[in-house]
Amino acid sequence: MTLRFLSPWWLLLSMPHFFSLHAQPFHTNARIEDRAFDQVVRKYLQFTVPVIDVDSLYRLMHSNVEDIYILDARAKEEYEVSRIPHAQYIGYPRIDEDVLSHIPKDSKIIVYCSIGYRSEKIGEQLCQMGYRRVYNLYGSIFEWVNRGYPVVDSRGDTVRRVHTYNRKWSRWVLNTAYEKVY
Secondary structure, X not given: OOOOXXXXXXXXXXXXXHHXXXXXXXXXXXXXXXXXXXXXXXXXXXXXXXXXOHHHHHHHHOOOOOOEEEEEOOOHHHHHHOEOOOOEEOOOOOOOHHHHOOOOOOOXXXXXXXXXXXXXXXXXXXXXXXXXXXXXXXXXXXHHHHOOOOEEOOOOOEEOEEEOXXXXXXXXXXXXXXXXXX
């Protein structure tokens, strides 16, 4: 068998294909139902971490996928009011590395915060640490409750409260079935 070296032209022609398979997306097809809220979220995100919409996460949580980790990148006070079921506190702006000690680098990790800004920053850090399947929850916990999906308290009981960071941001929790805490 003879080895044949490929011409530099082949290498140049294959580069766009390589980058299209491995590049991070700079835009998303994910949408938030409320157009004004969607515009706010798009304004704050840079799309440096791939996004997943809340409906897809909900379906994933109710499938047989076992290597999925949901990480909450809000302040501890926000996390203690309510969180997405099975979420673990990861912190912001510093990552709680004890949480990462049991998460394999090839696991699917979904990070969320209030709207997606802080979780994008934590997602970037996770990618830099070698985690390969990191996703930012588009619209984060605000869109999660806007769609009526459940949140739980520290005991795991379903609650109808969500921490909205502050009064200004509370306007984006549109589902009136949820009490806004700030």
